[in-house]
Amino acid sequence: MRILHTADWHLGDRLGRIDRTEDLRRAVERVGMICDNHSVDVLLVAGDLFSELARPDNLRETIEHWQQVFGGFLREGGTILTLTGNHDNENFCRTLGNAMNLASPSVGHMGDVVPGGRLHLATEPTLLKLADRHGGYHVQFILMPYPTPSRYFRDDPAPKYAGPDEKNARLMDAFLEELRRIQRHERFDRRLPTVLGAHINVHGATVGPTLFRIAESDDVVFRPEDLPDEFAYVALGHVHKEQTLGGRENLRYSGSIEKMDLGESGDHKSVTLLEINETGLAGLPQLVPLPSTPVVSIVLDHPTANMEVLRERYPEPCDDLVNLDIRYTAGVDSLEEILIELDKMFPRWYARNWRETGELTDRLATEENTPRGASFEETVRDYVRRELQNHSDEEREEILWRLDKLFKVE
Template sequence: MKILHTADWHLGKRLYQTDLLEDSRRFVEWLLATIEERQIDVLLVAGDIFDTAHPSVEAMQVYYDFLKGLIASKCRLVITGGNHDSAAVLNAPREILRLLDVHVIGGACDDCCEEVLPLLDRRGNLQAAVAAVPFLRDRDLKRSVEGESFEDRRMAVRAGIQRRYEQVHAHGRKTYASVPVLGMGHLFVNGSATSDNDEKLHSIGTLDLFEVNLFPAFDYLALGHIHRPQMLGKMEYVRYSGSPTALSFSERLDEKLIIQLEIKNQKVVDIQELKVPKFRQLRRFSGSFTEIEAAVTRYQHSDVLRTLAEIEILEEHRDPMLIDLAKSYFLKLNHPYLSVLNWRFRFQQQLKTTDELFGETMALPELAPTEVFEQWLQENAETEESKALLTEAFHELLHSL
């Protein structure tokens, strides 16, 4: 039996308000061709199918076009919800999809045993089982207790996550004793190597306390949530597949993968990393305005899609005329290979005014709430004690939301 593991598609993602849907469309077309070519029996998608809880019509169309192609290929599919997904949106067609060997678990089931599914090969033979655990929210694991501290809640949620995985693992071993039991999860595991975007968005709150050794002994654990592909704890059978396309400039140099594994004689064998084609480049240009202008002018590529770029102009002194020149240049830029999504100045010998500070930060849609809070904290908290109190209050509010 051949299985593919992927995650974090984020259909509908926008980068500086630029739509990345064409990147996603080309990926799923490549994925369908790969499934057919390699005669894959089962595809596991470990969360974050969509980038928002209310995806656009266009993003939904890419998803349903993919399902149509996959069903035609006779490959079975298991999808779990991620923190970006709406369980209601994913679960809406669940009963119909189940008749077509597509199993969707958008949110935590009341009975966690319902998350344990048999995996059949193309001939209909049982080869494995999977504990398809979706992203677990605080409310799925425990109820708040009045007077309970933030740290107590963190530890209680960690214990709830561990208990959930132990329960589904035990049920899988008991119910499908003769075959390997795989796991799926969508969470931050402490010690995973993140991109800048992952670290800003996900390495806070309850899940940063979860260690890889708290998982039970699955034969393979297919994880999602972190966009950089990797093994955890040097264990070949515990992996993040990573996102299949670059979703932020911090991921621009990452090699994007999906993971193939095979089951033979009731064992997981032959784990392979399949490289996903890069359909477009994300580039950062840095230097003086003269250097930037020259680099942009001579830039060419042979990729399918236009390159998306961030520009950082480094100058010694603030020069209003140069700023106006840059604004005019980028406003009129009509490059055949490249689109500039964001540009900013940095001056070496100038105190930052409020306006300049704002101009050097990322656009608000690119910032996580924690980044905004941390910047405010640095500018306003007077003592370490006040920082600690404010930070605890902030995280309590963030978790309640």
């Protein structure tokens, strides 16, 4: 059974003012081509299929696009397995899952052998089996969505916590207990090769500058040893950078299919192709590279000089996603002209900020402008007054008033 492991599609997402729909649809189409070119049997998407920023009409159009891309794959007997991640809208995904179950009401019991040729969306911990289309054996799949109280606290979906640490610890315990419960289930067959799909953060993963729109204090972090060695393969989602964990080739993040923000600007995107036979993982998984949209940051600290260089480098409008940081000097640079020119060069700028630098000093205090032995408060006041020389009297008085309030706080 040939499986394509991917995750973190974030369909319907935005980056600043830019709608990423077209970028992400192109990525989905590339995944569809890989499924066809590599004779994939199962496409496994390990969570965050949709973006929490997606509008209802966008979600409808996303499903229609899926039908166009994967219709042939499904008609030929291919199967898509998905599970919900932290960015998936739970209500929408549960509604979608219920609608699919209405179309096939005999499917959905723990440990069922499910039919190929359709999409299976796991909104709660799930055990299912798929028959290999060619080898006459079954592969067992455990699908574990991102740990949230509504998914894993069966008796009390809205418990009270002393703090985030207690919440995360309880969610981790509930997730692992659910995994053990599935392994103890009468319909779990230890003789079959098993693939675990999960949307979680595992200790030791390289996550880049930050996790994608989630604070580390809000996340549940597992250990590699929490995920049993007995599984033929563990397909992880949540961390956007492709990597193995714990020295195990069969324990992997596939990474996202597109660069989602500036923190991923240096990533090389890919999907993971693997094969499971009747005894387990056959050979090493292979990475299939995916082209991705460049995400860059451009700093103009001397705009007049910088603009000439940029015009030479970008004679035509650029499709890169660009974060612009402009530092201009009043009376020297025309901010309005700079912004108009940059808008022509980078029509897909997603964020920009600017500030008037004036004659900024290099250091907070120097011997020439600060009396020797001045207190910290005096040094700060002198520095702020100098930096406010080019500002209006009203702005200067407002900022100095706020500074006085800060110094009076005990």
